[in-house]
Amino acid sequence: MASALDTCSFAVLGNSDCSANTTFIHLYNCSRDTSNHLSSYQCSEKIPDKCLQFYDIPEALLILYRSGIFSIDHTTLKLNICQAHRDALGIHWRRNKHSCCYPNHNEKSKAKPDRGTTLSLSKQYWLKTRQTIPRLCKKCVTELRKDLCSVDINFEKEIEIFYQVQESSVDLKDIRTGCLTAEEDHECQDMELGNDACISSQGGGLNEFSSQFSQPSQQSDYTQASSQDWMDTQLTPKDRLNSAMKILSKDYEPLKHQLCLSWSTISKSSKSYYQKKAQEAIFLILNIIAPGQETILLNSIETNKIEIDSTNKCIIEAYNNAANSRTQTQILSLIVNSFTKSELRNMIPGVTVSRIDAARKHAMITGPGNIINPPKIYRMKLTRPKISHFIDYILNPLFSSIVGFGQTVLKLSTNDKLTVPKVVRNLIHARIINSYQTYCLETGFSSFSKASLYRILKVCNASKQKALQGLDNTSAAGMGAIDNLTKVVTKLEAYGLRNEDVNKLKEMLQLVNQFLKFEYKLHLRMDDQCADHCTPFALSDSADLNFAAQCNHSHTTSCNKCQLVDSCVDIVETAFSNLEIPQTLSDEISYELENGARYVLEWKRHLLRTVHQDGARNDVLSDLKDNQGLLIMDWGMKFLPFIYRETQSDFFGKKGISWHFSCLVLRSPIDREKLDLFCYVHILEDGSQGWFSIANILVHLLHEFKSDKPLLEELFLKSDNAACYHCTNLISFIQQCNKDFPIKIKQYNFSEAQAGKDLCDSKTGSCRLHIFKYANEGHDILNTNDMKTALESHGGVKGTQACIVSVNQEVEPKIRTKIPGISTFNNFTFLDDGIIVKKAYNVGSGKKIGNGTLTDKNLEVERVYNLKINDPFPGAHEVGTVSLNQHHVDENTTNESVANEVSETVGNDHISETDSFFSCPDPSCQKIFAKCFNLERHLAIGNHSYVTNSCTSMDEAVNMYASKCETLRESNNLLVSTLTSDTELNINSNSEDRMGWAIKNKRKSTRFSLQVKDYLIQICEACDKTGKRPDCGSLSEEIKKACNENGEKLFKKEEWLSSTQIKGFIASYLSRKSKLSDHDTTPPPSKKQSVSRNECVLEEVTMEDDEKLNEIVTALETDDYNENMNNMVDNVFLAINIQS
Known part of the structure; x- marks a missing residue:
């Protein structure tokens, strides 16, 4: 902007003649780029901690520092400067001496100045000596920096202060409207010249020009061709625009002022003014270039503009911050094909053409943004004969077994796949390799190293043999x-x-x-x-x-x-x-x-009976009506109390808590292709796992179902073959009281013995895990109340609710009803006048048993039902769902086709089997699930998948x-x-x-010989004295090989016993001895008396005594375990005492 003053404020310096100049500007309007000028004299101001990055020095600040003015305030920035002084002190400054200007420079040194002084170094020197130095040699620069290390200059703060003062050097009206007239500018200058406020305290004022600049520069070589050329060059950009627009159009209203402030800080009216002037100028030029087609030309220009969105900005920023050139090439390849070379060079300062070409090559060969990895070099040194020798060895039946069912997929390095029969390795890799190396050593065969052998075993994938628990x-x-x-x-x-x-x-x-x-x-x-x-x-x-x-x-x-x-x-x-x-x-x-x-x-x-009996559940679910439901019942394994911080004394002697699981499956009223799952857990505070507890729990469930689900009218029961379910008492109770139940029981189907893994087993695992998670949060699970609290914590288990009940076993009635051969019947249909029993599901018409033999007055509901509910079910709860195939499962459908249907509706609805964690408890079923509810759904439907599985x-x-x-x-x-x-x-x-080859036959009863009984009784009495329990498996082998003094065998082949028979005999003997001791009678009779009075028979144990025998066997195993633990503790303490 032109100044109203007619003198140059820098004329006192005398370094240039400005007497002929008549046009002046304010110093804060000097805004030329100084980066190239400072770089040529090697005096750019470097940014600390950043390699090859320099500050952008404003032209006005450079002029002030070269003038010896280090004060930045409104007064200094309002100074007037002519064009001559602006060039001499600005970007046209030249060295006019060829010697170093440092006062302490060695006169004998011939070193010449090769650089100018940086702004920060000049100010540091002035603050210490009140002198300025324009030129220095390398040696003097090093000495000067050492002398001035104590003077601290924050140059970044200096630049920030400069810009703040520059913005505030405009009149208040300019801040409000964004434009000033020449008169207003002059008035603003008159007001500001009296202001003594100084933003920077490090420097002097204008009145110190002569003293601060002790070595002024000579007049610049810059000259003017003529006065007219000088006047043209001194025109401001605004004046040039107005002159050009006046030539183009006489109606153009001149631009009054340039925009000096940030666009975001000016007012709305100022924005409207500048937008209007810009639009007039643009359309005036477009009208001259393309008359009548201004809009079309403008649109074509706008489409060629480079638009940098936020994504490209992030990529450019990542490119600038990359650590090396390879990474920069990878990043640049993301956008290199979207812009031309010139556009990229404008978008990314400093990028070269060769870098752009390298990025395009990278994008074409390896793909945009892909990491450049060096090629892998494989050295194949394994010979075929040695490989064949090792593979023949590992496929020996001693180490590997080819399974007739299943497949394994082997993957090559080319991603090709080979399908081979499933192989099970009987030994771990380390033992196979050790055995192979020993074999090679004996035969003199030179083999691979251990590392190579391990690699071969890894790529030749095979399953590993594992120890299993819980087999039937x-x-x-x-x-x-x-x-x-x-x-x-x-x-x-x-x-x-x-x-x-x-x-x-x-x-x-x-x-x-x-x-x-x-x-x-x-x-x-x-x-x-x-x-x-x-x-x-x-x-x-x-x-x-x-x-x-x-x-x-x-x-x-x-x-x-x-x-x-x-x-x-x-x-x-x-x-x-x-x-x-x-x-x-x-x-x-x-x-x-x-x-x-x-x-x-x-x-x-x-195996055949297991598959056949599971068909009952499949048929019930496929034909389930809206008023019908399937109830699956099972006892969970007793829960042992759990203490968050358990001591050794608390670990022993725990008493398990019984809990019963009942899973109800109904057809969903919303979607008929889905089933609703409800799980009810009864935690027994008192009571045993017998038929009496089951009867009370069943009655309680029927009333709960009727109150929660009024539409439910019929139930199908299913359970395993445990004695508490498969017994005359429970079947008779259901038949006699079925007419009084709120919901009628239509059928009761039992699984094959020891093959009843079902939905309840899955729910048991989920609930047990939920309790353990709650206990790991710092809680103790000591009683039934703690169990219920844990089950309901954090929203509980989905679709599951629990209650605490007590059953008084003392009022259990004595029942006299009988169903001959009940252990052979597995399917019961309840009618009004009796029940129809079948040995196998849907095989034959069955046999009808009338109510006469099933009626007992002690089986009335009033006499049986005495369940005490200590803590009821919580009520409303989340419902689990199960997808059901809409096609009817015909009885003639093969297991393979059914399994495929289940795989489509159950296994593939949610996840693939490769990411799974829950496998079906059926050892022959290949289904695996990632979530527990998928397993529950699979178990509820019951269609197991016995198909060939693919492993990788x-x-x-x-x-x-x-x-x-x-x-x-x-x-x-x-x-x-x-x-x-x-x-x-x-x-x-x-x-x-x-016909009927798979029917379960009863074994004939066989009496133990007196000699065998005497032998076992002697062992039992010896063990009773020593406190040690006999090993039944070792006893079975001992009976086969026992000899007398003459070397003859004591027992014939017909007298030999299996470990199961020996275990049963010992349990029976200890049970009788325990009953005698409870009645305070004499000890058991001698061997011969015991044999004569008590006849031991080798026969199949009845289902009614199965539970008691299991409890006795469990007690024996627990005593044996506790005895071993006590002996171990005694040995440890004895060893400690000996060492001390």
Whole structure:
């Protein structure tokens, strides 16, 4: 802006002649870029802690510092300056001396000044000496910095103060409107010149020019061509714009003032003024360039403008902050193809063309933003013969077993996949490798290192054999029989059996084991032409047509693997009969063969009955009506009290708390394809796990259901085969009181014995885990109230509610009703005039039992129901849901197809099976779930998936491993066909005569011999004196091998006992002894008296005594455990005392 004054405020410096100048501007209007000028003289002000980054020095601040004015206030910035002094002190300043100006410079030194003085260094020197120095050599600069290290200058603060004063140097009217007239500007200057306020206290005023600038610079070489050129160059940008617009249009109103403040700080009226002037100027130029098409041209220009959105801004910022050039190239490749090179160079200051080309190459080859990784170099030093040698070794049946059911997917380094049969490794990798290296050492074979062997085992993926707990007795006995038969075959090798035959028999037994464990359930159907697979045919009783089904097909086909199961023991026995073996060993082998045949066949029967009985639940759920429900009941494992900080004394002698789970499944009223789940937990404060407690809990549940769900009219009951459920008392109670119940019970279906894993088991695990989580938060779970509080904490378990009850066992009535053969009946239908019993679900018409034999006055509801509710159910709660396949599950549908349907509706609705944590409790079911409610839904529907599962490199090892696995499977199939060729005709010819082969048969009662009883009683009495419990398994082997003084065996083969029989005898003996001691009678009679008075019989234990026997056996095991722990503690304390 032009000043009203006619003199230059810097004329006193005398470094330039400004007498001819007539136009002046205020110092705060000097805003040229000084970066290139300062960089050329190597005097740019560096930003601390930032590499190659410098401050932007305002031109006005540079002029003040070169003038020796280090005070920044309104007065100094209002000074007038002519063009000559502006050039001489600003960006056109030149060195006019060739010697260093530092006062302490060595005169003998010929060093020349190579740089100007930085602003901060100049001010530091002035503050200390009140002098200015324009030129310095390198050596003097170093010395000067050392001398001035005590003078601290915050240059960033100096620049900030400058801008603050510059903004406040405008009149109040300019702040309000954003524009000033020349007269107003002059008035503002007159007001501000009297202001003594100074923002920076480090510096002098204008009156100190002469003293501060002790060494003034000479006149600049800058000259003017003519006075007219000088006047043109001195025009302000505003004057030039007005002159140009006046030439273009006589109607253009000149621009009064330039915008000096930030756009965001001016008023609305000022913004409107500047927008209007800008629009007039733009359209005036567009009208000259393209008359009548101003808008079109303007739009075409706007589309070519570079628009930087927030994402691109972040990318540019990341590029500027990148640590190295490689990272910058990766970041730049994200946007390099979206802009031209010139646009990128405008957007990102400092970016080069070569960097842009490198980023485009990166984006084309590796992809935008992808990390550049150096290529991996593989060194293949594993030879094929050595790989083949190791793979042959690990596939030895001693270390690996090829499973006939299931698959494993091996992945190559090229991401190709190979499907191989499922393999189970019987040893851990470390032991396999140690054994292999020992074998190589003995045979002189040079093998790989341990690391390479571990890598081969890792890429040749296989499942690992694990110890299992909680197996049912029948399955465990069958697997144990296979192991015993394998040991028998090993013994036969020592007596002349050829090595080829031994390996063949062992492979056969292993095939039988894998087939029954994994594959047999897949073969079972409701209508199959194979007698081993047709479940109604296998469960039909030929002696009673009421329990027999009439198949509408013939059973003419056969299954080679099923035939192998039936004949495997006979094949081993044939090999045994062809050898000459001592009589003592011959009896043991014969005994093992007899037991093996019985246990393997019973295992096969058990599996068939398990699959068939689960069909009852499937049919009920598929045909469930709106007024019907399925109630599944089971006892949870007793909960032991849990203390957050438990001492050793609190750990022993705990008494478990009984809790009962009841899961109700209803069809959802909102969506008929879904089922609603309700779980009710009864925590028993008093009472035992017997039929009386079950009857009270059942009555309580029926009243709760009726009050909460008035539309419910009929119930289907389901439970496992425990004695408290499957007993005459409970069945009679339901039949007699069914007419008085608020909800009628229509059916009661039992699972196969020890195969009743269901929805309640899953709920037990969820509730137990919920309680433990609550206890880990610092709470003690000591009683029933604590359990209920824990179950309801944090919203409780979804769809589950609990109550605390007490059952007075003293008022349990004595019942005289009888149902002959109830242990053989598994399905009960309740009618008004009696019940219909069936041995197997939907096999035969069943047998009807009238009410006459089921009625007892002690079974009335008033006499049985005495449940005391200490803490009721909380009431309304969240409901769980289950998806139900809308298609009806036909009884002829195969298990495989049903499993596929469940997989679609249950397993794939939420997550994939690879990220799962909850597996189905059925050991043969392959379903795995990520969430507990998916498992509950699967168990509620009950359609288990017995299908082939897929599991998830040294590519050579994987390929060889896969091919050998396939070869082994083919050899197994060949072995099956070879071994069964001799027995196929005999079995097929008698297939129709095998009706009912899977029915559970009662074993005949066999008395123990007196000699065996005497032997066991002696052991019991010896153990009673010493306090140690006998090992029943060791006793079973001891009875086989016990000899007299002459070396003859004490017991014949017919007198040998299994570990289960010995355990039952000991439990019975201790029970009788305990009853005698409770009545204060004399101790048990002597051995001979005991034998004569008490007849011990080897027979199947009745279901009514099963619970008591289990309690006795549990007590024995607990005593044995406590005794071992006490002995261990005594030994520890004894060792401590000896050391001390």
